[in-house]
Amino acid sequence: xxVVVFTGVGQVEVREEPSPQPGPDQVVxxxxxxxxxxxxxxxxxxxxxxxxVAPGHEAAGIVSAVGKAVDxxxxxxxxxxxxxxxxxxxxxxxxxxxxxxxxLCRYRQGRKLTDGTVSFGxxxxxxxxxxxxxxxxxxxxxxxxxxxxxxACCIHSLRQGGFQPGDRVAIIGGGFMGRLHLALAxxxxxxxxxxxxxxxxxLEMAGAAGAHWTASPDEALATGGKQDVIYVTAMAGVExxxxxxxxxxxxxxxxxxxxxLPASVGADKSHREEVSxxxxxxxxxxxxxxxxxxxRSGLIAADLDAMVTAKFGFDQVTDALKLVTTKPxxxxxxxxxxxxx
Ligand SMILES: [Zn+2]
Ligand SMILES: [Zn+2]
Numbered sequence: 562x563x564v565v566v567f568t569g570v571g572q573v574e575v576r577e578e579p580s581p582q583p584g585p586d587q588v589v590x591x592x593x594x595x596x597x598x599x600x601x602x603x604x605x606x607x608x609x610x611x612x613x614v615a616p617g618h619e620a621a622g623i624v625s626a627v628g629k630a631v632d633x634x635x636x637x638x639x640x641x642x643x644x645x646x647x648x649x650x651x652x653x654x655x656x657x658x659x660x661x662x663x664x665l666c667r668y669r670q671g672r673k674l675t676d677g678t679v680s681f682g683x684x685x686x687x688x689x690x691x692x693x694x695x696x697x698x699x700x701x702x703x704x705x706x707x708x709x710x711x712x713a714c715c716i717h718s719l720r721q722g723g724f725q726p727g728d729r730v731a732i733i734g735g736g737f738m739g740r741l742h743l744a745l746a747x748x749x750x751x752x753x754x755x756x757x758x759x760x761x762x763x764l765e766m767a768g769a770a771g772a773h774w775t776a777s778p779d780e781a782l783a784t785g786g787k788q789d790v791i792y793v794t795a796m797a798g799v800e801x802x803x804x805x806x807x808x809x810x811x812x813x814x815x816x817x818x819x820x821x822l823p824a825s826v827g828a829d830k831s832h833r834e835e836v837s838x839x840x841x842x843x844x845x846x847x848x849x850x851x852x853x854x855x856x857r858s859g860l861i862a863a864d865l866d867a868m869v870t871a872k873f874g875f876d877q878v879t880d881a882l883k884l885v886t887t888k889p890x891x892x893x894x895x896x897x898x899x900x901x902x
Contacts, residue, residue: 564615570606575878578674589624594621595620602882613678620683621706625640644696646696648688650669655667710844719749748861793813811838811839
């Protein structure tokens with residue numbers, strides 16, 4: 562089977578690896594599509610130098626083999642099932658894992674290719690993984706299923722913010738992650754949803770996707786007023802988010818930020834008004850369960866369709882990576898060659 566390996570800044574190669582066999586508790590999935598996320602973009606651009614590595618953590622495909630111990634188990638997948646996959650591994654024994662915060666596992670070690678190269682497994686024709694880490698998506702699109710990981714991350718973010726039906730929600734950043742937050746808040750029963758961005762084009766798209774109001778950062782407070790939960794999905798806007806929080810509200814720091822970003826968060830406001838400022842990082846199994854359910858239901862199908870920017874074959878993987886490093890995109894997908902193909 563084939564796997565894409567990043568070997569240096571702007572350098573990728575397709576390698577041949579032995580086809581995986583399922584362990585007793587595992588299944589093998591033939592990968593149909595894998596999205597390119599910030600992690601892969603940064604590796605390709607050289608913002609993060611970790612070579613060689615086989616990335617790809619937003620993948621979906623079809624189950625082609627099932628291990629003995631999970632074959633026929635109630636709730637487990639069968640050969641032919643279309644699935645979204647949780648490709649991260651968690652140790653289960655470190656401090657964060659023991660507290661159930663598995664997204665924060667100290668040892669997300671990934672997998673290994675035959676020469677020891679760390680592999681996440683998504684940019685490959687096939688992958689063997691634990692049956693508990695695959696989630697069936699019925700007849701839904703495999704591109705929608707390949708957005709299972711970012712969707713689970715955004716569901717985690719909504720949970721971190723204590724989001725409840727009827728809440729007033731504001732989302733700072735109208736990019737891919739902001740749009741997933743918008744879709745989830747809408748189907749989750751938000752009373753109102755505002756999207757804040759510096760790009761008029763993104764604001765227009767967010768309005769068309771169901772945002773009740775949109776605004777530039779300067780006009781956000783005047784336009785949207787106080788909010789129950791504010792999600793920061795851009796690399797700035799923390800102070801704006803805190804200023805928009807109503808009493809008892811919360812601010813979720815979803816995005817990665819520059820480590821040197823100064824932000825005054827108002828300790829006294831947090832005390833007097835019980836404004837919570839919380840982080841959201843990665844996802845946990847409960848987030849996957851709900852994400853897969855949303856994908857399967859079709860409830861956010863139009864939202865996910867709008868996020869598909871382009872699709873590339875393995876032979877064009879460099880073109881796919883050039884596109885995401887040079888142009889604003891939502892999601893660009895890589896399609897591995899069919900097994901034995
Ligand atoms: Zn991702
Ligand atoms: Zn752990």
